[in-house]
Amino acid sequence: MRNSVAFVISLLVTLLALGLAVLLDDGAQHLAGLPLLAALALFAFAVQWLVFIPSFLRQTEHYYDLAGSLTYASVILLAAGLGAPDARGGVIAALVLMWCGRLGSFLFRRVKRSGKDGRFDDIKPHWGRFFMAWTFQGLWVFMTLLAALIAVTSPAASNWDVWATLGLAVWVAGFAIEAIADRQKSAFRAEPANRGHFIRHGLWAWSRHPNYFGEILLWTGIAIMATPAMAGWQWLGWASPLFVFWLLNKVSGIPMLEKRADKSWGGDPEYEAYKASTPVLFPRPPRH
Known part of the structure; x- marks a missing residue:
């Protein structure tokens, strides 16, 4: 892809996110002359673009995941500071901070240990494509936070109720699964005897x-918690977990890792048996 094409795609993605933010904003608050949600979306993109400059000049992706996590934290804190959230919004903001703190530090340590992130090998030398990767991270931050931002900034949010309790339970389950899975894989990779092997326990x-x-699952929990705060077009806040599912299942998550795994272990009888008996995403008890 040419740099100019990638840059145009980046601009279109940014305008799409800003348009969605204006559509969903309740108009009660403004920041720097913009509707609050639009200002928060623009802030998410601006942080990525600022970090992109030294990253491209130094040809490094080491700060990509860290920048994403810090942007999550900055956006939700800014929203909470301006929105005066109720108990529901305050808990949602705290959950987002817990998630981005754990995942951001985990990903940053991982890329520092490995020395590089293979996702960027082909795009780092091309400023337009590398810029597009950072722009899409801004989109990822805003779209993933959409339901949370509606709840944190909406004056229509109700007090704690069954939706909040159910959503919190779903979030805790998702957070635990993600954290345990990451820890299990890190421990597996830390064992020299496992070098060149795949994890299956x-x-x-x-x-x-x-x-x-x-x-x-955890972003679905956030959307459940935020549901009573949604009205009219704000029901599109449910795009948040749907976007996460689409991104991980179709774009930058599972397809890339499956391709990499097939390249490493494709044809290995044990790996092929593991693939045949283990679902790609939704868990089920292992078959023996």
């Missing part, structure tokens, strides 16, 4: 990508 015996299942 623990949660990884139930799903080939249990961490991604946990990720989708």
Whole structure:
């Protein structure tokens, strides 16, 4: 893809996100002359673009995941500071901070240990394609946070109720699954005897990508918690977990990892048996 085409795609993605933010904003608050949701979306993109500049100049992706996590934290804190959230919105903001703190530090340590992130090998030398990757991270932050931002900034949010309790339970389950799966895989990779092998125990015996299942589940929990705060077009806040599912299942998550795994172990009888008996995403008890 040419740099100019990638840059145009980046601009279109940004305008699409800003248009959605304006559509969903309740008009009660503004920031820098913009509807609050639009200002928060623009802030998410601006942070990515600022970090892109030194990253491209130094040809490094080491700060990509860290920048994403810090943007999550910054956006939700800014929204909470301006929106004066109720108990529901305050808990949602705290959950987002817990998630991005754990995942961001985990991903940053992982890329520092490995020395590089293979996703960026082909695009780093091309400024337009690398810029597009950072722009899409801004879209990822805003779209994933959409339901949370509606709840945190909406004056129509109700007090704590069954939706909040149910959503919190779903979030806790998803957070635990993601954290346990990440820890199991890190421990597996830390053993020299496992070098060149694939993990297939623990949660990884139930799903080939249990961490991604946990990720989708926890954002579904946030959307459930935020449901009473939604009205009119704001029901599109449910696009948040749907976007996470689409992104991980069709774009940058599972397809890339499955392709990489097939390249490493394709044809290995044990790996082929593991693939045949273990679901890609949604867990089920292992078959023996």
